[in-house]
Amino acid sequence: MNENKIVAILNRKGGVCKTTTTHNLGVALAERGYRVLLVDCDTQRNLSISLGINHPDEEQYTLCELLHPLVDVDADDVDIHNCIRHLENGLDFIPNKQALSALEKQISTLDFRRECVLFDALEDVRLDYDYILLDCMASLGMLAVNVMMVCDAALLVSTPEEDSIEGLSLASDFIKEASHALRKKIHVCGLLICRVDMRYRKSRIGIDKIQKLFAEEYPIYPEMVPDRVCVADARNKQVSIIEYAPESEPAQAYQAVCELFLREVGCYGSRSA
Ligand SMILES: Nc1ncnc2c1ncn2[C@@H]1O[C@H](COP(=O)(O)OP(=O)(O)O)[C@@H](O)[C@H]1O
Numbered sequence: 001m002n003e004n005k006i007v008a009i010l011n012r013k014g015g016v017c018k019t020t021t022t023h024n025l026g027v028a029l030a031e032r033g034y035r036v037l038l039v040d041c042d043t044q045r046n047l048s049i050s051l052g053i054n055h056p057d058e059e060q061y062t063l064c065e066l067l068h069p070l071v072d073v074d075a076d077d078v079d080i081h082n083c084i085r086h087l088e089n090g091l092d093f094i095p096n097k098q099a100l101s102a103l104e105k106q107i108s109t110l111d112f113r114r115e116c117v118l119f120d121a122l123e124d125v126r127l128d129y130d131y132i133l134l135d136c137m138a139s140l141g142m143l144a145v146n147v148m149m150v151c152d153a154a155l156l157v158s159t160p161e162e163d164s165i166e167g168l169s170l171a172s173d174f175i176k177e178a179s180h181a182l183r184k185k186i187h188v189c190g191l192l193i194c195r196v197d198m199r200y201r202k203s204r205i206g207i208d209k210i211q212k213l214f215a216e217e218y219p220i221y222p223e224m225v226p227d228r229v230c231v232a233d234a235r236n237k238q239v240s241i242i243e244y245a246p247e248s249e250p251a252q253a254y255q256a257v258c259e260l261f262l263r264e265v266g267c268y269g270s271r272s273a
């Protein structure tokens with residue numbers, strides 16, 4: 001059995017390509033025949049919007065409704081299958097809404113099992129998927145603690161920007177603290193650098209710095225995702241760059257990243273291979 005199936009996509013900063021990576025890695029895995037569930041764990045709901053939900057706050061069943069009865073005994077139980085959307089490209093996902101922010105505060109006030117809410121919520125479908133990718137928010141609060149509790153592995157994502165590198169250090173410390181406090185192993189299955197433009201000194205310096213800080217500790221993927229406007233165009237069209245422009249450099253990079261990811265989590269190649 002694959003022990004790295006629930007993977008948190010993490011950085012302590014926003015705007016550093018977590019959501020783009022979750023989406024594209026999900027599509028690349030689904031193309032290879034893996035059963036993939038993406039969970040939007042960010043109250044900014046960018047993943048939900050990228051996956052075609054224009055008004056996530058108006059949705060009846062999202063991660064928010066799924067977690068609610070686990071926090072509030074008076075709330076009606078929700079079947080997780082009502083919260084899962086099925087896309088034509090084979091991907092499944094659970095959207096999110098802003099109201100999860102208020103619920104997160106409520107989770108923090110629970111007397112027992114406050115770090116296990118997400119774990120319990122996903123329990124029924126855990127075995128239905130080869131990979132469950134959790135698109136995390138930048139803030140590392142109670143929801144992020146829940147993500148640490150349920151995940152087997154974390155994929156760190158960064159741009160070569162100073163801010164993003166600081167976010168990497170904070171996320172790395174958080175994973176270590178969580179592993180220790182929750183008494184579990186969280187395998188960092190890669191560090192991916194995105195929005196790279198080698199023409200600029202700033203990019204080259206940032207990459208060097210990431211190498212210096214993390215190369216001994218984590219597998220930094222040699223494949224990096226270049227900075228291209230087509231990625232933002234794809235986002236606006238609510239499709240992954242892999243589907244929008246499969247021959248583009250970022251799409252090819254995400255395909256290569258998918259192979260590196262699979263190698264790192266111990267399942268190289270396509271599912272049928
Ligand atoms: N390779 C890329 N080239 C150009 N723009 C990108 C690339 N990857 C992501 N972006 C853009 O960067 C912004 C932030 O990306 P996003 O994935 O939402 O970050 P996060 O989830 O970390 O906040 C988005 O507008 C996205 O379209």
Ligand SMILES: [Mg+2]
Binds near residue numbers: 015047135
């Ligand atoms: Mg995001």
